[in-house]
Amino acid sequence: MRKQWAVVGGWLLAALLMPNVVAAVERAASRHPPGAAIASAHVLATDAGFEILRAGGNAFDAAVAVSATLSVVEPISSGIGGGGFFLLHDARNNRDVFVDARETAPESATPAAYLDKNGELDADRATNGPWSAGIPGLPAALVHLAQNYGKLPLKNTLAPAIRIARSGFEIYPRLESGYGSRREVMERYRGTRALFLADGTPPKTGEIFKQPDLARTLELLAAKGFDGFYKGEIGNKLLAAVEEEGGKWRADELAGYKIRERDPLRLEYRGWQITTAPPPSSGGVALAQMLQILEGWDLSKLDAAHRTHLITEAMRRAYRDRTIYLGDPDFVKVPVARLTSRDYAAGLRATIHPDKATPSALLPGLPAPLEDDETTHFSIMDVEGNRVSATQTVNLVYGSGMVAPGTGVLLNDEMDDFALKPGTPNAYGVMGFDANAPAPGKRMLSSMTPSFMESDTQLAVIGSKGGSRIITQVLLAILAHDAGLNARQVAALPRFHHQWMPDVISAEPGALDTDTIKALQAMGHTVNAGESPWGILQTVVWDKQANVLSAGTDPRNPVGKAGVVLTP
Numbered sequence: 001m002r003k004q005w006a007v008v009g010g011w012l013l014a015a016l017l018m019p020n021v022v023a024a025v026e027r028a029a030s031r032h033p034p035g036a037a038i039a040s041a042h043v044l045a046t047d048a049g050f051e052i053l054r055a056g057g058n059a060f061d062a063a064v065a066v067s068a069t070l071s072v073v074e075p076i077s078s079g080i081g082g083g084g085f086f087l088l089h090d091a092r093n094n095r096d097v098f099v100d101a102r103e104t105a106p107e108s109a110t111p112a113a114y115l116d117k118n119g120e121l122d123a124d125r126a127t128n129g130p131w132s133a134g135i136p137g138l139p140a141a142l143v144h145l146a147q148n149y150g151k152l153p154l155k156n157t158l159a160p161a162i163r164i165a166r167s168g169f170e171i172y173p174r175l176e177s178g179y180g181s182r183r184e185v186m187e188r189y190r191g192t193r194a195l196f197l198a199d200g201t202p203p204k205t206g207e208i209f210k211q212p213d214l215a216r217t218l219e220l221l222a223a224k225g226f227d228g229f230y231k232g233e234i235g236n237k238l239l240a241a242v243e244e245e246g247g248k249w250r251a252d253e254l255a256g257y258k259i260r261e262r263d264p265l266r267l268e269y270r271g272w273q274i275t276t277a278p279p280p281s282s283g284g285v286a287l288a289q290m291l292q293i294l295e296g297w298d299l300s301k302l303d304a305a306h307r308t309h310l311i312t313e314a315m316r317r318a319y320r321d322r323t324i325y326l327g328d329p330d331f332v333k334v335p336v337a338r339l340t341s342r343d344y345a346a347g348l349r350a351t352i353h354p355d356k357a358t359p360s361a362l363l364p365g366l367p368a369p370l371e372d373d374e375t376t377h378f379s380i381m382d383v384e385g386n387r388v389s390a391t392q393t394v395n396l397v398y399g400s401g402m403v404a405p406g407t408g409v410l411l412n413d414e415m416d417d418f419a420l421k422p423g424t425p426n427a428y429g430v431m432g433f434d435a436n437a438p439a440p441g442k443r444m445l446s447s448m449t450p451s452f453m454e455s456d457t458q459l460a461v462i463g464s465k466g467g468s469r470i471i472t473q474v475l476l477a478i479l480a481h482d483a484g485l486n487a488r489q490v491a492a493l494p495r496f497h498h499q500w501m502p503d504v505i506s507a508e509p510g511a512l513d514t515d516t517i518k519a520l521q522a523m524g525h526t527v528n529a530g531e532s533p534w535g536i537l538q539t540v541v542w543d544k545q546a547n548v549l550s551a552g553t554d555p556r557n558p559v560g561k562a563g564v565v566l567t568p
């Protein structure tokens, strides 16, 4: 409890000190960072990134190395059987680009295919095994980054991941307990048993876990590029595995996978230029709505209860719109301009009572329990000023649970991110309607929100995992950076979340003190304080004024690493 006050107090104190910081801004800001910084959810991935930078690679080469290594050492969270989003800043031409490597739906994935005989959503099909998997996007992203942005060939940048897949790495508690929670599903599949029960028993903390098939698959990707994964031996094995387990993917759907380059979404908030994820992520649109609603108040002047109330009301409204309007922009018309306009935000702000909760039940929906979830984020900045903010995923813990035999590839269960049955909540308790209905080749809506925030004096690369809670974590991180917290404090900050449905403020221990909870309840909020912690936030910050780089990994994840290497 004392710690919580220290954090909240620290935030306020930092906010009060802000005018002095701003007053010192007159000196010319540096044009390049003094070195490189990486924050990722695993020490081996962060080290792989630095290894590639030392070998002459840039931030994009390092991103390939970090991404592929995370695929090897965090199979619970992401992998080349899944997808992700990479927000890039290319310093050569001062351009930001959003590389969309989201999975796509196969033609077999009609809404009817996910209903049981009573017409209810078949949650097992939606989250486990071949029907839950979309066509993977991550391998295509690695090839795209190497071909268009990196300096080094995949043979070099994939080398650390290949080495670690072959020689193994030490199992840590999250992998062991996650396996325990998914054991029944994973052991349904021949390929998964061969990999995870290679020694006859489930993975145990401290054991060395080797993935020789995955090493070979990565070698083929390095040698042959796109075709090494999506066609030929590996492609055929993926198709055969899906078929063997009763699913249906066509060869042309796999071979026809395409990443999309999109314009990132941009907005301004209190002097910060925020660059973030456009659809098919819901993150950027929701962030724009929430920040522009909140801009109407000086949050640093409010007590904790009113600040939490107003942030919650902004969250509630943005998540409601997410449910109704957001989907793959290649398939549905998403009213991005309207949803992200200042006037629209002002209209929403006007509906917020200063000290009374708006019941979500005015806008009907069904609450659902949140399931375990996994995903991973990393942030990179290099000495040339290139940046990568990337979030990648296989969706739930160990994705679909299904490894395609002979490939080491654990398939995702991203199909559950579609509104498979309109109005029925998915594993994150979020739902959707037509805009996010499945269709052949369509991308499922995501909450992944890799972002940059930049002012005249500061530049931060941020993002996190956490399913539907990603967007609110990024929101709180932006507010905390704005209030003057540093990278480590921002990652450590206790979190709260509201997603319209269920109509509850979820809070980590220490996020809200007893008086604040009471005050929120008096305003009409339902508060679940003391939920298990969520998210793994990774931040890299360049203080352009002082020319200081810093990186913060989330203390909730003991195997993460954030580091800075200064250029001599």
Ligand code: DON
Residues within 6 Å of the ligand: 373, 374, 375, 393, 394, 395, 396, 414, 417, 445, 446, 447, 448, 465, 466, 467, 468, 470
């Ligand atoms: O794209 C999405 O929104 C989800 N599939 C992300 C899953 C996730 O973050 C799970 N994390 N802990």
